[in-house]
Amino acid sequence: MAVDSEADAEIRVPDLVEPVVGWRVWLVVDRVGEVRLRSVVYPTLWEPRVETLAECVHLKRHPPRSWRVGFSNHSAPSSRCDCGIYAARELADGVHYLRASDAPGADVLGRVFGRVSLWGSVVESERGWRGSHAYPEHLYVPRGRTTNGRDTDDIALALTAYGVSVEILDCATREEVVRALGGGSNGDRAPEPPLAE
Ligand SMILES: [Zn+2]
Numbered sequence: 155m156a157v158d159s160e161a162d163a164e165i166r167v168p169d170l171v172e173p174v175v176g177w178r179v180w181l182v183v184d185r186v187g188e189v190r191l192r193s194v195v196y197p198t199l200w201e202p203r204v205e206t207l208a209e210c211v212h213l214k215r216h217p218p219r220s221w222r223v224g225f226s227n228h229s230a231p232s233s234r235c236d237c238g239i240y241a242a243r244e245l246a247d248g249v250h251y252l253r254a255s256d257a258p259g260a261d262v263l264g265r266v267f268g269r270v271s272l273w274g275s276v277v278e279s280e281r282g283w284r285g286s287h288a289y290p291e292h293l294y295v296p297r298g299r300t301t302n303g304r305d306t307d308d309i310a311l312a313l314t315a316y317g318v319s320v321e322i323l324d325c326a327t328r329e330e331v332v333r334a335l336g337g338g339s340n341g342d343r344a345p346e347p348p349l350a351e
Pocket residue numbers: 210211212213228230232235236237
């Protein structure tokens with residue numbers, strides 16, 4: 155890899171006026187009585203009617219050091235890092251995180267998925283994109299993926315606070331979702347490693 159300490163020298167897609175739209179999964183969490191979306195891997199909360207901004211968690215965990223050129227100070231997403239807000243090109247990749255079950259007793263109410271708009275700085279990869287700015291575009295609430303006694307319909311109603319279409323789907327698994335939404339034959343293929351969050 156070329157050694158380059160100038161963050162400005164990164165290869166980026168020019169700032170996008172038109173967002174790209176891909177698929178992703180969110181946790182649904184209870185925040186002091188309010189239903190909110192949260193990223194699955196990192197504790198990023200997505201507030202209603204506010205764009206979510208990416209930041210590099212690696213920089214938080216590992217402050218830049220002169221010998222770690224690849225982690226020099228940068229804004230997210232960076233083409234040389236894995237930071238940024240993820241969206242998958244294919245539905246089957248995007249709903250990977252529907253597989254996991256959530257520990258009872260936490261503030262997690264369940265998992266939903268949907269289409270997300272990314273804009274600003276966007277880095278494209280083979281299976282999707284990482285963006286600097288994001289907001290849900292369409293939310294799907296799979297029936298049977300909610301916990302902690304919350305009713306699917308209640309969660310779907312609460313998520314209308316985001317001001318986008320919210321649909322309830324009568325499917326609980328990734329495979330059922332892919333079949334229901336016409337994601338092609340991907341539901342039958344071998345499992346693939348997930349996109350990072
Ligand atoms: Zn980064």
